[in-house]
Amino acid sequence: MSWKRTHPCGVLNGDLVGHKVTLNGWVNRRRDHGGVVFIDLRDRSGLVQIVFSPEVLTAEQYTIAEGLRGEYVVAVTGKVQRRPEGQNNPGLATGEIEVYIESISVLAEAKTPPFPIDKQVDVDESVRLKYRYLDLRRKELQQALIIRHKVVHQVRNFLETKGFLDIETPILTKSTPEGARDYIVPSRIHSEQFYALPQSPQIYKQLLMLAGFERYYQIARCFRDEDLRADRQPEFTQIDLEMSFVEPDDVMELMEEMVLAVFKEHSNKTVTEPILRMTYQEAMSRYGSDRPDMRFGLELVDLSDILKACTFKVFASVLADGGVIRGINVKGCGTSFSRREIDQLVEKVTEYGAKGLVWFNIGETIKSPVAKFLSEEELQSIVQTLEGEVGDLLVVVADKQDVVCDALGRLRLFLGEKLGLMDERALKFLWVTDWPLLLYDEDEGRYVAAHHPFTAPNDQDLGLLETNPAQVRAKAYDLVLNGVELGGGSIRIFERSVQESMFKALGFTMEQAYEKFGFFLEAFDYGAPPHGGIAFGLDRIIMMLTGVKSIRDVIAFPKTASAIDLMVNAPSEVSAKQLRELHIQVKG
């Protein structure tokens, strides 16, 4: 007889009562009553209860049923029946029916799995990763990967209707300076030479625009050899796209349509639209972050102006050195915070790189460790500027501008979390626009690209590239969701001279620029269209949609924090022969 499946388990319902069905799946759970055996049969679609009764089965078949164990793979044939009165299981999609089995075949027996498949238990992650194929049987991971598939499918459909072409770009490519550390692949044919895995398909997609494809996209695997985090893996996936003849608004508007459609389709949280926009400048000064979490207030307020004439040494010296003073009104926490909690804020801010935190506790009088150094007018204007009322706690940091922004920005997040101000049901999107083109890197002693070296400067700022690089704004935009960077993009440089200036600003000599990017610069000479694009972190989007805390929970076969695949045991040594062919000698 045929064991070919006629229905998935999870779709069976009252409409099929009386039908004969063949099911294939795993034994999820077994309940043996001696005279009757119940099995929850599982396949990708869900669970259904199947019933083995000696009244229906031959003795031989019933013995097989009694021998079933967890994770056995079986094929069964039987009749769908309504459950007896009062025996429905409302917790199960198929809970109003059950299948009376008439014949069974065990397709595969199974050892007892090293951890429970059918229950949600926090199993040590190294065990889960070693037996990833078992972990992937669990509902949470199945659902994450199903959502992931659906999102990719939806994105492909969307981009298809907008005229985008899916074009693959090389995985074996060239190591380039700037950016993250490359994964390197040795060449067998060319001794002492190496390919690099792409950090992103950036240059290739721009060349596709030069080639005239006008609209490109790719669900692109990217590789970065940097240390991992809860939301970072060495290989991850970008929704990568590029368009010709566009301005920032064209890209942002199209992507807004796509992203909102995805989140409305797959999230039950509240999506706020349209997506707000804010310049980088404003984000930094109001929220102390280039990716502000818009779900709560606690905004940063500047106090530099009102304290211009202040004689308190800490403030005065910071202002004299060109620094700033900013504060946050922690509403109502003057009353509710203990001294210990306030001390913790001071500690946090020091951790975040500031020298200290000045606080003002507004009660009947203003309590503050620095009150005696400030005049009554100064105290009052601080309170007024921060709109302080009785019961509030004002926290103030004075330092160089980026230190103040960073410290208060992180303190704001810490407070938002501590005070439970983030609405867990809200999805607050934000475009952060007008990024600086360049940021000064103290360690390198030079400017580095805020996004990447191919980002176009704002037309008005072009002249500043050589005179005042820090002031040059870029045609760049990041999409932020609840304080998480979902993606970023820009309009690209499409003129050779501008690209050369950019490399110069980054400290390249022309020789270096041509050695590394000569092919690219040359390409601009053959009729380059204005173009721009964006890339989204697919893994992070799925994290936001599923609400999981770890990127490993949205990737089928992820690596540990030390970049190891515990299942296949990679990386691993290779044979002496392989090394010889690659002209590689290994130390020790």
Added chain:
RNA sequence: GGAACCGUGGUGUAGUUGGUUAACACGCCGGCCUGUCAAGCCGGAGAUCGCGGGUUCGAGUCCCGUCGGUUCCGCCA
């Protein structure tokens, strides 16, 4: 590169100021059981407490080192 936390039967945990035989639940194995759905009842097996060293009469417990996992800082155009 740095820091913190965790590591005890298959899984999740308990284990007091160092003290006899390492406890509990789930799972597993066997028996009973015809309406369960976290089935129930009875019985059983299963752990050199991640590994190495040290302190001590005595270490799961204290100390040092190491390995593994996780999180954070640095890093991530």
